[in-house]
Amino acid sequence: MSHIWKTKQKLLSAHQGNINPSRKRARNSTHADGEEALLLWFKQAKSRRIVISVPMLLEKAKDLGKLMNDDFDPSPSWIQRWRERNLIVFKRQHGEKQDHDSEAAEHWLTSVWPRIQDHYAVSEIYNCDETCLYYRALLQGTVCFKNEKLSGGKKSKERLTVLLTSNMDGSDKRKLFVVGKSAKPHCFRGVKTLPVTYRSNSNVLKASTLPY
Numbered sequence: 001m002s003h004i005w006k007t008k009q010k011l012l013s014a015h016q017g018n019i020n021p022s023r024k025r026a027r028n029s030t031h032a033d034g035e036e037a038l039l040l041w042f043k044q045a046k047s048r049r050i051v052i053s054v055p056m057l058l059e060k061a062k063d064l065g066k067l068m069n070d071d072f073d074p075s076p077s078w079i080q081r082w083r084e085r086n087l088i089v090f091k092r093q094h095g096e097k098q099d100h101d102s103e104a105a106e107h108w109l110t111s112v113w114p115r116i117q118d119h120y121a122v123s124e125i126y127n128c129d130e131t132c133l134y135y136r137a138l139l140q141g142t143v144c145f146k147n148e149k150l151s152g153g154k155k156s157k158e159r160l161t162v163l164l165t166s167n168m169d170g171s172d173k174r175k176l177f178v179v180g181k182s183a184k185p186h187c188f189r190g191v192k193t194l195p196v197t198y199r200s201n202s203n204v205l206k207a208s209t210l211p212y
Contacts, residue, residue, distance in 0.1 A: 034072040037064045039086060046148075051138040054079060054090065087146040125168040133160040161201075 038061050045052055058079050065072030074082075083089070117125065136156040144150060163177035176196040183200040 033068060034061060034065055034074070035082060035085075037068070038082065042088070042143075046144065051142045052144075053139055054083075054143060057083075057143060083143070088143050089146050090141055090143050091150055122168040123171055126165060126172075127168070128163065128165040130161055130163045133162050134158070135160060 038057070041060060041064070042052070042057070054076075058074060058076060061072075061074040061079065061082075065074065134156065136158045138156070142150070158181075161179040163179075165174035165177075166172065178196045178198050179201050180198065181200065181202060188194075188198075
């Protein structure tokens with residue numbers, strides 16, 4: 001009891017600093033400076049509403065170790081212990097519910113598709129579908145303090161529309177057809193050939209279909 005009373009101020013500061021209250025023993029980190037520097041960076045990044053992943057934490061910890069000229073070489077397990085000590089968890093910021101008719105899909109797969117497939121070789125069966133590539137989209141979740149309440153930010157709507165075509169056995173994968181908003185993107189400067197077929201459409205952010 002006397003030890004607790006003597007370290008009263010230190011314990012109160014740890015509690016206010018979001019330190020895990022369930023820890024029975026306050027072990028000192030081997031690289032305390034690196035741990036404090038990473039926590040400071042984490043708090044600053046959170047104040048700027050930056051979305052942070054666990055791999056980002058690991059890379060930042062390594063960068064800080066190099067800046068401090070320390071032999072600090074953090075590992076994934078060190079990051080995990082650092083998160084536990086500071087009550088930092090991963091939370092999803094937002095999610096989207098998928099609407100689908102499972103019964104109709106099951107009927108098609110078990111009753112309709114087998115009759116169609118019997119008339120063709122697998123190399124003759126093709127699938128063609130389009131998808132959106134949100135190239136500026138952030139992660140759907142972020143690491144944060146356990147008691148922190150998250151509110152999802154506005155999603156970036158900038159995207160490319162990509163058409164993918166391949167036969168069933170993968171022996172014929174057609175060249176990707178990509179549609180973007182800009183006719184001459186800055187990133188294309190100096191590029192003579194592209195691995196995809198690119199077309200532009202000023203309404204690409206409004207429409208979800210390809211402009212055939």
